[in-house]
């Protein structure tokens with residue numbers, strides 16, 4: 001049965017005494033910055049679900065449509081600022097590093113491609129699903145940063161003539177192996193894991209919370225809505241990231 005309880009004092013104490021902390025974030029942490037989530041209210045773009053757009057098949061079928069979605073999102077992200085949730089996680093990392101020195105670790109694992117954690121000052125960020133500001137050539141494989149908003153050419157092309165694609169991970173594609181291995185390592189060793197703003201429906205990212213829990217970590221889920229992880233969580237805090245996370249400081 002789902003339990004939603006809010007013993008913030010207990011959670012704060014755990015977070016301030018643990019040496020090994022992992023955090024898994026999803027689109028919900030950027031919602032208060034004005035970046036749309038993928039699922040739920042306001043999560044759809046022109047009535048397409050992410051499963052319709054974030055696939056290699058969708059790109060092969062209609063690269064212009066997929067790029068229009070990314071161009072729209074890049075425009076929103078360009079204007080967005082880190083919110084109190086992002087800032088609280090960056091502050092928590094600094095506090096943990098100060099308190100524990102080399103004996104501690106704070107790993108922020110994000111499914112987001114918006115770069116807002118880094119802009120908030122987080123240092124140890126593992127980006128499981130890539131970066132919306134990177135483009136990769138479907139022909140020669142070259143990867144480069146592209147911050148043009150809006151894009152002049154839709155879909156954009158590489159100097160070699162082939163189509164460029166966003167430097168992100170779509171359904172059916174593997175996650176970057178280095179980031180994934182480090183994420184597993186941090187989750188498997190964490191004493192506490194915070195899971196913030198994710199529907200926890202997309203794997204393998206969602207499985208990191210189960211990995212952490214099975215290895216003995218305390219698990220806190222911070223989300224205004226119920227998630228499939230709540231029943232396994234020690235704390236299911238029903239609230240928005242920008243209000244709950246600053247309370248942990």
Ligand code: BJW
Nearest residue numbers: 026027028037038039111171172197198199202203240241
């Ligand atoms: C707030 C808030 C506030 C709101 N504060 N909270 C069957 C079972 C298991 C797995 C599979 C399966 N069939 C297929 C798979 C694999 C598939 C998968 O998981 N599918 C499921 C949908 C079923 N996964 C993959 O394919 C992955 N790769 C893989 O498995 O490789 C191995 C493999 C290889 C070959 C063949 C098969 C497998 C890759 C997944 C890539 C996901 N990519 C995307 C797009 C990234 C680029 C981009 O951004 O465009 O990643 S899809 C999209 O979903 C994006 C997100 O990172 C990801 C997760 O979404 P997220 O972040 O959780 O957002 P939402 O919108 O779902 O939730 C927001 C939450 O915030 C909500 O809960 C709100 O309540 C909350 N919220 N406001 C706090 N203010």
Ligand code: ZN
Nearest residue numbers: 137140158160
């Ligand atoms: Zn090329």
